[in-house]
Amino acid sequence: MFSDQGPSLRELAVQALSSVERGYDLLAPKFDRTPFRTPDGVLDATAGALRPLGPFGRGLDVCCGTGAGMRTLEAVCRDGIAGVDFSAGMLAQARNAHPDADLVRADVRSLSFDGEFDLAVTFGALGHLLPAERPAVFAGVHRALRPGGLFAFPIGGPPPVTSALYWALLAFDAVMRVRNAVWRPPFVMYYRTCPLGAVRDDLAAAGFGVTTVPLTALGRRDDGAPRARLVLARKAPGPA
Incomplete structure (x- = not known):
């Protein structure tokens, strides 16, 4: 897609007509050559915002x-x-890139980790979760963190109604809703189902204390609002 090394239109069509898991298995070898991969700028901005809170x-x-x-x-x-991750194909690519990492194939809606981590992150995944599924995911991440642990992820600011991006995202979500209404298995990928307010409420219900910081490295919109914010969801510390 958009390059000779990316997926073809036919490959993207096959992915879009598959389940989420099967679609990503198929796309995995070429995924990092698509615009769907989280840009390095977002990853670096997130690391920069987290660094003062660590190590x-x-x-x-x-x-x-x-x-x-x-x-x-x-x-x-x-x-x-x-x-x-639940895609074996995507995990195979991750294993090649990070051979020293521990990689687990699992459904994030039923995570089995228990107090094993100090920091959890996620990038570009919330659109693959229906709003009703977020509480289970957030509860699982909460269990996976040690007391005082942090769950962090970037979230883009809503584009202005007058922008082309607003209408492009609206159109994409509309097409996906039609696709899922007439075709099985569904492919869950929406851009407008995870507004910050709703995400904040779900995190609080899971037991997190929630704050946000602007990712200033990603710039600001014409109205002065940050293009993206980093959500910081903190698990309460244990007894002293």
Whole structure:
């Protein structure tokens, strides 16, 4: 896609008509050559915002995909990193990129970790979760963290209604809703189902204390608002 090394239109069509898991298995070898991979600028901005809050012990990338986000964990964690994803194809790519990481194939809606990590991150995964599924994921991440642990992820600011991006995202979500209404299995990928307010409420319900910081390295919109913020969800510390 958009390059000779990326997926063809036919490959993208096959992926879009598959389940989420099967679609990513198929796309995995070429995923990092598509615009869907989290840009390095976002990863570096996240690492920069996390660095003053660390260093952290052990880190977990939730929905790690090909492992792009693990570069953020490597920059701020000193006791090793791990990743979890349900696509075997994506995990194979992550294993090639990060041979020393612990990689687990699992459904993030039913994570089995228990107090093993000091930092968890996720990049670009919330759109693959229906709003009703977020509480289970956030509860699982909460269990996976040690007392005082941090769950962090970037979230883009809503584009202005007058922008082309606003209408492009609206159109994409509309097409996906039609596709999922007429075709099985569904492919869950939406851009407008995880507004900051709703995400904040779900994190608080899971037991996190939630703050945000602007990712200033990514710039500001014409109205002065940050293009993206880093959500910082902190698990309460244990007894002194």
